[in-house]
Amino acid sequence: MSSANHLARRRKLLRELKRRGLDAMLVTSEPNVTWLTGFRGDSTWALVSPKQTILISDSRYTTQIENECPGLDAHIRDNRTQMHDAAAEILAAAKLRNLGYESDHLTVAAFEQLRTAAKLVELVGLPGLLVDLRAVKDASEIAEIRLAVDQAERGHAVLRASLRPEQTER
Numbered sequence: 001m002s003s004a005n006h007l008a009r010r011r012k013l014l015r016e017l018k019r020r021g022l023d024a025m026l027v028t029s030e031p032n033v034t035w036l037t038g039f040r041g042d043s044t045w046a047l048v049s050p051k052q053t054i055l056i057s058d059s060r061y062t063t064q065i066e067n068e069c070p071g072l073d074a075h076i077r078d079n080r081t082q083m084h085d086a087a088a089e090i091l092a093a094a095k096l097r098n099l100g101y102e103s104d105h106l107t108v109a110a111f112e113q114l115r116t117a118a119k120l121v122e123l124v125g126l127p128g129l130l131v132d133l134r135a136v137k138d139a140s141e142i143a144e145i146r147l148a149v150d151q152a153e154r155g156h157a158v159l160r161a162s163l164r165p166e167q168t169e170r
Contacts, residue, residue, distance in 0.1 A: 024049035025100040088117030
């Protein structure tokens with residue numbers, strides 16, 4: 001999938017954030033990070049703002065982020081820095097007043113840690129926002145779904161052709 005598709009998705013998110021009067025969003029769910037950036041690893045959050053998108057990760061993913069997300073900034077934390085502390089550093093540098101977050105994904109403990117670390121930023125829960133945005137498929141997603149259906153149909157046809165009347169469920 002092209003980075004243009006991911007850019008279009010981030011723009012769609014930014015329009016919704018602007019409509020709600022929010023400066024940025026912290027995306028913590030792995031499927032949503034992938035949907036917005038193309039990054040397929042784990043243990044990575046994304047800060048999406050009008051000025052930039054920053055992937056917050058650790059050194060295991062430096063090369064993967066460079067390969068999968070050309071043009072995106074990365075904040076690579078060391079193994080002693082907690083994810084919420086790394087996010088708080090970025091939030092402080094960005095001078096955000098308010099921040100949307102995935103309240104339906106972030107644990108209470110992680111939320112409390114983030115709130116403590118990012119004292120000057122108002123945190124606004126946005127449950128289901130990205131799920132709602134992802135529900136409307138773009139052309140590349142529709143093409144991928146069609147390909148998956150085609151492959152499943154071909155696999156089913158091969159299986160059906162291999163069945164014999166004398167076969168049992170065993």
